[in-house]
Amino acid sequence: MKAIAEVTPAAADAAPEQEWRPPSYWPFVVPALVVVLAVIVFPWVFTIWMSLNEWKVGSPTTFVGFANYLRMPNDPRFVEAVGHTLLYTALSVLLPLILGTFAAVVFHAKFPGRGFLRGVFIMPMMATPVAIALVWTMMFHPQLGILNYLLSLVGLPPQLWVFHPGTVIPSLVLVETWQWTPLVMLIVLGGLAAIPTEPYESAQIDGASVWQVFRYITLPLITPFLFIAGMIRMIDAVKSFDIIFAITQGGPGSASETINLYLYSVAFIYYDLGYGSAIAVIFFLLIVAMAALMLHLRQRTMWTEIGSGA
């Protein structure tokens, strides 16, 4: 009570001076504001402006309204690229999530050399994607690559991997999965460390099997973490460029051309900046929509899992 009594008069004193005056902090906001305007807002506004113009390097620009946007549905390469992007993203979110969760459960158990092995396991994540891509390209080589040699050891016929339109996306996802499973594992390991031990003890007393423990205790409790991992993976995968570009450049033909690669070709090889900008805008909206969906789903799992648990 005493504290309140002391505060009240001070507040009363301040009241007459409440007429508006520039807040004293706002000069300090200006630098950040300028930077945000210059590097985020301006490029975006400019991109949208370009997307409304026929803007080709070397020719005069003309305003064409939404013509660039209307080109997209009738552009088979763009439509195919959307399909490739969705397939590629779905696979390279799901596989690392499944394998990463499995790896996290394995590495959560205590066994000798665990720290060292964990270190080894996360090494792919640290490597440069382009360097990885070059190594994998050699491994994928149908005649000289090691993958077909390994297949031959177990009696399987040689595959064409990234050199066939039918297998190129799964093969690329293999590289993506190899590189990013450790990230999922790290996130899930963090989640596992936060789970209380009591549910496990009672499950043990009730005689639950290993699978039941995983399915009914571990999995629900780490779901929020899986969503975070899934979201990070999704945003990464949908934008993936380096691995695809370095291994296949979108080929064979255009079988692995994602929106990102097509966008690059349109803007920087065909120099069609207007159409390229329009694709970039749509691509951005797609990412935002997917991220919003994930956030929404995550919000719901938070309520049901943590909310009801607490």
Place this chain on the structure above:
Amino acid sequence: MKNHLISRRSVLAGTAAAGALSLTGFPARAAEPQWKKYAGTKLEVILAKGPRGDNFQKNIKEFTELTGIQVESEQIPEQQQRQKAVIELASGKPSFDVVHLSYHVQKRQFEKAGWLADISGYMKDPNLTAPDLVESDFSAGGLQYAKNDKGQMHSLPWSVDYFILYYNKELFQKKGVAVPKTFDEMVAAAEKLTDAKEGTFGFVGRGLRNANMTLWTNFFLNAGGEFLDAKGGILTDGPEAIEATKLYQTLLTKVAPPGVAGFNWMESMASFTQGRSAMWIDGVGWAPPLEDPAASRVVGKVGYTVVPKGSKGQYSATYGDGIGIAAASKNKEAAYLLCQWAVSKKQGARLLQAGGGVPFRNSVLNDPEIQAGVKMPKEWLQSVIDSAKISKLGLPVIIPVAEFRDLVGAALTSTLAGADPATELKKAHEQFRPILERSEKA
């Protein structure tokens, strides 16, 4: 300073001397250009990485000694160099005076945008141009590339790339196969040379989208194909294109190593230098690595010859690069001297002798002394000389070359996975036509 002033007496004396010379019946040998006039100027040059760029940078000191002009140059990998050049030129204030350009990709684009300076006037000015540099010395293909539709020169043709047939003599002997003279013979030979169990194949070449167009056009031209009709419309869905694509499909699926759909020149060359493929059609510039014992297992066993004859003729698909001056450059005369030096006989001879490229200038290619100094096998030189006689531009001269190569190239790659040539070509054609129309309308 005094000797720069022209007195009436010296003019009279000069005129008299010139008259006397012409009277002797020998061709009047004009004086060398005033090399030193622009001493102290500084030039910036942007080069594509490769043997031309190397040859340029290695000997640039000679140019500086000759002219007193300082040259800063950088070599950038081809794809990035093309991008950088276009973006800077489009900005109107390029950071370079002199640019190395790929004609087969950039000619029409540069021409339509007016990025390069007109050098026709300089070429007629004896103060700027050495007497041996004349238009007629460049091959027809080179002039076609360098001139715009008004006949003005906007660059100097530097180095030409003909496609030739490389073959492995050892494999040919082992199977008792003769060097093919026609495509039909080539397919038959390739079938005999293919032995999948041993991992050797009859033919290898580019399957990768975009890159593969440069191989396919050899088949297309020899089937009687033309890229554009009289109105500038594209013609890549006709019977010639279908014939070429069927040949392409046969070669790359039946007698080529697995995975060839992803091969660019590098992978093709690897297969050839490992002795796993018996024939390879690609640019003339690969002889040095094929004959390098550190990089190749087929040194001394490689045969070189012109691309075999097709149903309607025999051409060598030709590509090339040139060197030009940015229209925005403030040092155009000095830059012109540099371009002239880059394509000079001496520099051209060095390029040819090392096998790093083939100059567009006939006086270099046909000079017996220069020929004698060529370090590559005689057959290679002969294939170059023979190709020059049947040279024909390997890509249409249009702005959207990259789109063209991507779209038709993707169609070709699809046929390697079993798609029907006619359907795929039709599809690519439908996609490409509006792009071409838009580019010419702008």
